[in-house]
Amino acid sequence: MEDRGAERIAEFIEPLRVRPGSTVRLERDFDPRDKGGLRKREGVELLRSGVELLAEYQQRLAAQDTYGVLMCLQALDAGGKDGTIRHVMSGVNPQGVRVSSFKVPSAEELGHDYLWRYARRLPARGDIAIFNRSHYEEVLVVRVHPELLVRQRLPGLVEGAKFWKQRYREINHWERYLTDNGFRVVKIFLNLSKEEQRTRFLKRLDLPEKNWKFSAADVRERRYWDDYQHAFSEMLSATSTRWAPWYVVPADHKWYARVCTAAVLAHTLMDIDPQYPKVAKAARKELLVAKRNLEREAPEGRPADPYAARHTTADGRKRR
Known part of the structure; x- marks a missing residue:
């Protein structure tokens, strides 16, 4: 029964996976409005089952204390990252999960290599770490705003396509190093449409209790929509690898994004298949x-x- 469940989950998430070596164009290849043929009621029930499954496997992961899991969650503003984390991880033991959000780098962080601050928040064996935004900001927001590279004080900086290919290569090697050492890397991009982002921004403005979530900077960044779509497409093409593939999750329907995210994480844990230690x-x-x-x-x-x-x-x- 467990094997059949694993097969069904693998089949469900396969259309979301970016095939290593493929060339991605977001607007052509992935529909942010997709619901996978599900109704919301079915999705709510699937999420409930997924949360229970994650709780069981997280307990086994912690008991075995051999593997760790890093989940990288990327999205544009209002993409639903916070809500996805809250709902998907609602049933797990908080002692075994750590969520890290990465804002503008501090002076101390800029004094190190660009991966340093992310490496400091990696999971221990037996734990799950979630990056709410991740090291991929270094090839997304930094690419859309290349003036930010000046603050990194890189020696012999060579701008242009050659620089970004180098950075993709460094990230791929870093993730390969992590997986070789028992730390699985799960990468999820919540794919939001421009119209749905507009609707969510307006909701934050219309509801007083959500005003705090809105920033004028969000609207300014929206002007770079096409640049971000290009940066995301190139990032997905260059960094979806056999050892750390990307999953593009339709995010216009929050309930469906949560079902997909839970399924991807469950698939990773079931593939690890952690076992309770046997007593001598x-x-x-x-x-x-x-x-x-x-x-x-x-x-x-x-x-x-x-x-x-x-x-x-x-x-x-x-x-x-």
Whole structure:
């Protein structure tokens, strides 16, 4: 049953995956309004199941303590990153998850290489780290606004296509290094249409409780829409690799974006297939001794092992 579930998830997310080596044009290849043939009611139920699945696999990931997972979430303003994180990760243990948001780099961060501040927030083994915006800002916002490169004080800076190809190569090598060391990289781009972004901006202006989420800078960046679409297309083409592929998630319908994101993350965890550690024979004997000692302490009239009494039948079989 678990194998069939993994197959269904893999089939569901396959249309979202950017094939390594392919040339992407966002407006041609991915529809931000797509709902995958689902109705919202079906999507809500699928998300509920996905959240439960993630909770189970995260627990196993933490117990095994061998692999870590890094999820990079990219989107334009109002793309739904915060809500996606909140809903998809609602069932997991917060001790095993860390969310990092990357704003304008500080003076200290600019004093290091451009990947330094991202490397500091990588997950430990057994953990999931989420980058709300990620190292891909270095080939997106920095590409759309190349004047930002001056602040990075790069020696021998060569601008143009050659520079960006070099940066794509460095990022690919860094992600390969991470995966070789047991840290899986999950990359999701929430693909929002220009009209849906406009609608969401207006909602933030119309509702007083959402005014705080709006910035005039968001509208200024909207003027660079075509530049960002080009930058995203080139980034997806150059950095979707076999070891760290990109998934382009339709984001005009928030519920569908959350279902897709949960499915991609679940697929990654199921592929890792973390297992609970097995206790060695000597340690198992110690556990049995401890169990007998605890059973002897049972008050009169109470079962020696309340849990076993609730979950086993009279002939010793596990209850369903």
